[in-house]
Amino acid sequence: MTPLTALLVRDMRIAMRVGGSALMGVLFFLVVVTLIPFAIGPDLALLKRIGPAILWLAALLASLLALDRLFAGDHDDGSLDLILMGRAPLELVVATKGLAHWLTTGLPLVICAPLIGLLLNLDLPEDGALMLTLFVGTPALTFIGLVGAAIAVTLRRGGLLLAVIVLPLTVPILIFGVAAANAAVTGPTAFGTPFTILCALTLASLVVGPFAAAAALRQEME
């Protein structure tokens, strides 16, 4: 097993154990979506119209949940120092940790989204399109969040700061994610255009995120 695979397996194990965050994200997602109809009323037509936006906002907030512990946990028990001293390139290590985070918080959310979409009066094909946008978009949320997590690694109250730093940077992902989902649900615009741009944004953040996060970690841990 290469160091990177070992790290991936370790991070996923930690997330799934007692006290881990794997199912907490999905639960949070479900709670937030359930609260919305209480706030705006049980109007099914309205819920269908703003359903994609609700799901995307909930996914955005849920992806922030475990983010502040992503590097801070390793920093507390000293394993971050070992990782930094290891021979594996830090950028790849950071990307691996990001992948593990997405597999344990992003992916369960994507899988649950169609089910929750049914509660918001979305039909099955629309649900599938919405799921596809979340599948493509949530990795970008995680990898942008990596930068914030790396910046806030040594802070005691990093969680709140993390949200303040990361959320404005995710504006483009939100815009194109919701635009693509809305195009699939309500039309009349084409689904392809915003969806392709969403893919491009995700690919770009997959590259920029690990490099920026690794740079921040190196500076912080000096």
Add this chain to the structure above:
Amino acid sequence: MALIDLANPSRFLKFANGAIPWLAGVTVLVFAFALEQAMIAPDDYQQGATVKIMYLHVPSAWLGMLCWGLMSVAALGTLVWRHPLADVTAKAAAPIGAAFTLLCLVTGSLWGRPEWGTYWVWDARLTSELVLFLLYLAVIALWNTVEDPSRAARAVAVLTLVGAIDLPIIKFSVDWWNTLHQGASVFRVGGSTIYPTILLPLFIMAGAFTLLFITLVLAAMRNEILRRRVRTLQLMQASAAN
């Protein structure tokens, strides 16, 4: 004087102490001239006197963006060259950039009330300016969260550079978002078809704003250097007392 000479904080303080009064004087003079030019500039045939808000609004918008550019250069200076003044520049510039962005938002909504009938619309330009303001606040929050200034500087530098990549994307995506949702009612400011008698005072005003910006940044940098010296003295005093 080369940039490297100014790396010594004492030498920079000497330079700043000499330059700030002159810069302040020139700023006042250019501002007086620019205000006079703005006053005698003709009213717009449709907007009347409210067009003059533009003389404050547009330069603040320019400087709000220019300031992020300056902070990005300073961030490179912090991360790449470890220039001692780079993080001082970044820290001094952040609240000033936030202030100009806020000024732009406030003057914009004051203009919007009589012209569009509302203080705020979710128009592309307004929205991206608001996100820029939020990012400035995030940077300032980060500065205030980390106690050690040099460590804060490196964290802020990474955030500033990521922001510099993200800001054009935000701008472009917000344009898209706006045109997708309310394409029929997009509000457009005149564009480049501004008459010279209105355009020239605008440029003079932009010059005055830039001078004001340079003066404020230099003064804030001087304060920051002095503040760090006080901090070091206090730390030394505290460790001597133990």
